[in-house]
Amino acid sequence: MQRDLAIVIPAYKESFLAAALDSIAAQTCQDFTLYIGDDCSPYDLKSIVDRYRDKIYLVYKRFDINMGGKDLVAQWERCVDMNQGEKWLWLFSDDDVMEPNCVEVFYKYIQQKPNAKLLHYNIKPIDGEGNIIATPTLFPEYLSAKQYLDGKLSIGNDVYISYVVEFIVHRDVFYSTGRFQNYALAWGSDMVSWVKFADAAGGIYTLPNACVRWRSSGLNISTDERPDTVYRKLSSVISYMQWILHFSQKRGYGRPYHYSKFALGEIMRNRKIIGIKNTIMLIKEYWKSIKGYRLKIALDCL
Numbered sequence: 001m002q003r004d005l006a007i008v009i010p011a012y013k014e015s016f017l018a019a020a021l022d023s024i025a026a027q028t029c030q031d032f033t034l035y036i037g038d039d040c041s042p043y044d045l046k047s048i049v050d051r052y053r054d055k056i057y058l059v060y061k062r063f064d065i066n067m068g069g070k071d072l073v074a075q076w077e078r079c080v081d082m083n084q085g086e087k088w089l090w091l092f093s094d095d096d097v098m099e100p101n102c103v104e105v106f107y108k109y110i111q112q113k114p115n116a117k118l119l120h121y122n123i124k125p126i127d128g129e130g131n132i133i134a135t136p137t138l139f140p141e142y143l144s145a146k147q148y149l150d151g152k153l154s155i156g157n158d159v160y161i162s163y164v165v166e167f168i169v170h171r172d173v174f175y176s177t178g179r180f181q182n183y184a185l186a187w188g189s190d191m192v193s194w195v196k197f198a199d200a201a202g203g204i205y206t207l208p209n210a211c212v213r214w215r216s217s218g219l220n221i222s223t224d225e226r227p228d229t230v231y232r233k234l235s236s237v238i239s240y241m242q243w244i245l246h247f248s249q250k251r252g253y254g255r256p257y258h259y260s261k262f263a264l265g266e267i268m269r270n271r272k273i274i275g276i277k278n279t280i281m282l283i284k285e286y287w288k289s290i291k292g293y294r295l296k297i298a299l300d301c302l
Contacts, residue, residue, distance in 0.1 A: 003057070005032040005103065005168070006086035009094055010079040012068055014043035016095035016215060019130070021048070023097035023213075025055040029104040033086065037079030038062040039069075059084075072186040072221075077179055083171070090168040097130070097213045105210040106168060117170040117201035118194070121212045123163065128217045136161040139206040145198035146253050149244065152191050153262045155255065163222070164190035166212040173201045181243065185221050185229070187236035192243055199251070230273045234282050237263050238289050245293050256293050257300035 007024065011017060024034055034056050038045045040063050049060045061082060068075035080089055088106075092098070102121060110116060125134045137159055143151070151160035164186075177200045181192040198204045216223055221233075241263040245256055264286055271279040290297060 003031055003033050004086055005088045005090060005106065006035060006080075006083040007032050007090045007092055008035045008037070008076075008079050008082065009092050010037050010039060010068065010075050011045050011094040012039045012041045012043075012066075013094050014041070014045060014048060016128075016217065017045060017048050018051075019097055020092070020094055021052045021056070023100070024092075025052055026100045027098070027103045028101050029107060030057065031107065032057070032090075032103055033084065034058040035079060035082040036060045037075070037082060039075050040064060040066040071182070073180050073182040073189050076186070080174075080179075085171075087171055088168050089171055089174055091164055093165050095215045095217055096165045097126075097215070099210050099213070102207075102210045102212065105207050109205070109207050113205060115202070116205040117173045118197050118204050119168040120162070120204050120206045121166040121210055122206060123161070123166050123214045124211045126213045126215050128215070130213070130215075132213070133216065139204070141206050141208070143198070143204045143206075145195050145203065146248075146251070148198055148204055149195050149248070149253075150255075150258075152195075153244075153259060155258045155262075162191070162194065163214050165214060167194055167197075167204075169197050170201065173197050176200065181240070183236040183239050184232050185236060187221065187233045188240035192240050195244075195247070199247075225273060227274050227278070230270050231278050231282070234267055234270060234274070235285065237266050238282070238286050241286075242289050245290070249293075249296070255300060256296045257298075260290050260293065260297050 036049055036058060038061065046062065052058065059082060076091060080091060083089060106119065120139060122138050123136060124132050127133050139160060148160060177196050181189050183189050241260060244259050248259055267279060267282045267286060
């Protein structure tokens with residue numbers, strides 16, 4: 001039986017894997033294939049996965065080489081490439097959970113709007129115990145690539161918080177646009193990829209009445225504030241700012257000052273964590289990175 005949806009989990013941690021799989025096993029619609037790519041984990045993930053083989057239609061593969069420690073996006077992509085031709089790709093995680101009607105809502109929505117090619121669920125952040133800890137701004141049903149980008153960079157009144165696990169992309173959009181953008185630690189890779197996919201897909205459509213619960217566990221990169229990690233994150237911010245400047249100018253979005261200011265603001269916000277020396281180094285890197293846009297940025301300030 002050919003299923004239209006591939007749910008993909010690049011797996012490494014064991015702490016919440018069972019909770020993630022419980023939520024997938026509880027889906028009211030089971031019309032999907034779950035692909036689990038074990039990133040040569042030191043934990044016995046297979047014994048956890050095996051408990052779900054009679055509950056979920058799944059494919060499990062243990063890779064011989066750990067890739068996520070060196071190149072997280074490459075690990076995402078080799079797991080996505082486990083798919084068997086499904087039309088839709090949903091990159092999930094080994095510690096987040098989906099509400100029981102997520103897949104059912106997805107199928108109902110694409111029947112109503114067959115031209116939608118990039119779909120999104122609103123999120124509910126949870127802690128390690130599964131308790132909801134925040135309520136981010138809800139997405140409208142439709143966002144253009146520019147609206148999403150502006151909201152992510154806090155330009156304007158709407159601020160959109162998103163991660164990687166709450167988007168489903170049509171395979172044609174994913175592969176035709178060059179797949180995920182790759183930055184160190186995958187920091188910003190998801191956001192830039194969604195902008196790129198949204199541009200190709202004609203926007204982002206948020207699915208109603210179902211949410212993904214993203215876990216702030218202290219075990220993910222988002223919550224890692226060690227100085228060396230933060231420094232690498234900020235280097236990635238500078239890299240993806242260059243992509244955004246190029247993309248936005250090519251698409252006629254304008255506002256180069258606002259887009260570039262975001263990167264500088266992130267550096268200054270984290271200066272106490274990384275120290276004066278590293279802050280100066282990053283500012284120099286930032287200044288060098290906007291070399292081709294300095295005049296446009298200056299004019300945008302007028």
